[in-house]
Structure formats: C-alpha cells, structure tokens
C-alpha cells in the first residue's frame with residue numbers, strides 16, 4: 001500500500017477543520033514501529049480533539065485517535081517484530097504524535 | 112482478548128481498571144460496603160460497573176439516563192440513582208452512602224460523591240465530564256479520613272499498564288464487554304466524536320479502521 005487514508009484535523013486561525021486525506025509512510029512522524037491499524041475507538045478525549053471543545057491537540061495538523069490495535073509492519077525496536085499484534089493506549093498519541101485514525105501509524109517505543 | 116475486544120476496552124476501559132486497582136490498593140474490599148460509579152452509561156463508567164460487579168462489589172450506578180437502568184443492571188449494578196442528586200452544589204458533609212467511588216465526572220458531582228463517602232473510604236478521580244473544577248471543603252478528609260485517589264492513564268508507566276491489562280483479562284466479563292460496545296466505520300468517527308462530547312454515547316464505540 002503506497003498511500004492510505006487518515007482523518008486529519010487542522011487549524012486555520014481559530015477555525016478547526018476535519019478532512020479525510022491520503023497519506024504515504026513518509027508523511028508519518030518519526031518512530032521505531034510501523035503498525036497497520038485494524039481497530040480504534042472513541043474516547044471522550046477523542047471527542048474533545050475532533051470537536052475542538054477541549055485543548056487536547058497540541059501540534060497541528062494532527063491525526064487524532066488515542067487508542068489503536070493492529071499488526072506490526074516494520075520495526076527498528078528489538079521488542080517488536082513484523083506480524084506482532086499490538087495495542088496502544090495514550091502516551092500522547094493523537095495529541096502531539098499522529099494517532100489512530102489512519103490505516104497506518106508509526107510510533108516510538110518508550111520504557 | 113482479540114484486537115477488537117482490546118479496542119472495546121480502550122483507554123476508557125483501561126482507566127476503569129486503573130481506578131479499581133487504586134481502590135484495591137487502598138484496601139477497599141467488597142464486604143466493606145457499596146461502591147458508587149458515576150457516569151455509569153459512559154465508557155469509563157460502564158466498564159467500571161462490569162469489573163466491580165464481577166469482583167463481588169455491590170455497585171450503585173449514577174446516571175443521567177435512567178431509561179437505561181436495565182442495561183446497567185445487566186452489567187451488574189445493584190441499584191441505579193439519578194445523577195441530578197449529585198450534580199448541584201451540595202453540603203460539605205452528607206449522609207454516608209458508599210464506601211468507595213469511581214468518578215469520571217469531576218466538579219460538583221465529585222465534591223458530592225466525596226462528601227457522602229463513608230468513614231475511611233476512598234474515591235478515584237479520572238475525568239471532567241461535568242467540569243475540571245472541584246468545589247470542595249476539607250471536611251470529608253479531616254473528619255472522615257476519606258481519600259481522593261488520582262488516576263492518569265496517558266503517561267502511566269509500562270508496569271502499571273501491564274498490570275491493568277492482565278487484570279482486565281481476568282476480571283472483565285467478555286459477554287458484558289460485547290453488551291456495552293457498538294462497532295462503527297471510519298466514516299462515522301466525526302459523528303460519534305460529536306455524540307460523545309454531547310453525552311449521547313452508551314458504553315463504548317469501536318472503530319473499524321481497515
């Protein structure tokens with residue numbers, strides 16, 4: 001898959017916009033594990049981010065979504081290998097790092 | 112749990128588990144008295160009701176949507192109260208009604224919950240669905256020894272996450288998880304995100320991405 005779909009929110013002055021965009025892997029933020037996202041969910045915080053009713057997003061534009069479950073595609077980290085089933089909750093994903101509402105996500109491994 | 116079930120749990124459900132673990136660590140046990148769950152029809156609330164009932168606690172569910180009382184009883188609530196009882200400015204100390212509580216609402220609700228907690232009890236705070244303020248006095252703390260326990264899921268260390276997910280496998284009934292979740296497609300994210308802020312979502316929403 002060269003491109004994949006993502007939900008992107010951007011800010012033009014005070015106005016916030018939401019659009020469905022096509023991204024490529026190069027558009028994702030740096031990280032050490034690339035994941036094919038299968039499922040996500042909607043938390044209250046995702047609602048605040050998308051509607052702009054709470055100061056959740058701290059980097060623009062952003063792909064919201066603070067939770068995902070999926071399969072590792074590529075990994076530069078010893079703890080993860082392609083094919084591993086993974087789950088992510090929080091850590092600033094969907095707030096300062098591109099998040100779950102995209103068919104692919106690249107994240108940093110902490111701790 | 113399957114990837115889909117993990118997302119039915121999500122941050123909301125894992126935060127519910129962190130809240131229950133915090134009460135346990137404080138020494139709260141089922142024989143001590145009932146546990147109140149506020150925002151019971153919400154994500155954190157519905158999962159908290161399910162876990163606590165499985166662990167043998169008597170659960171009092173507080174909700175603004177009492178029409179879903181049967182749903183809450185299916186999840187394991189023993190009784191359901193109207194959240195209006197807790198949402199206005201209250202007295203510094205009230206009648207002692209529960210031993211512990213899991214709150215995701217904040218503001219006057221959390222203040223009233225604390226003011227009505229039994230001697231030696233504990234209340235967890237993880238959310239701000241009503242507001243980020245907490246109009247409270249120290250009375251429940253200094254006269255009843257009540258404790259307020261803060262819950263953060265976002266930056267919780269790996270060990271705490273592993274513990275919570277291991278306990279979810281053990282203490283969350285998958286039939287109840289199925290009952291409290293609905294699945295939507297990518298193109299419904301914005302609609303459901305708007306609904307959750309408006310307090311219209313019942314339980315948890317799973318999004319099928321690919």
Ligand SMILES: NC(=O)c1ccc[n+]([C@@H]2O[C@H](COP(=O)([O-])OP(=O)(O)OC[C@H]3O[C@@H](n4cnc5c(N)ncnc54)[C@H](OP(=O)(O)O)[C@@H]3O)[C@@H](O)[C@H]2O)c1
Pocket residue numbers: 042043044045122123126149150151152153154155156173174175176194198215216220236237238239240241262263264265307308310311312314
């Ligand atoms: N600290 C953390 O790490 C963490 C993690 C997860 C969630 N949270 C926070 O916890 C809260 C709940 O999250 P969630 O995903 O469970 O959201 P949710 O599914 O929308 O649940 C919130 C529930 O609160 C009740 N509610 C809404 N507005 C209210 C009001 N004005 N007064 C009283 N009750 C009200 C409603 O329940 P009823 O219809 O039953 O009354 C609603 O369903 C949010 O503030 C969220 O940001 C924090």
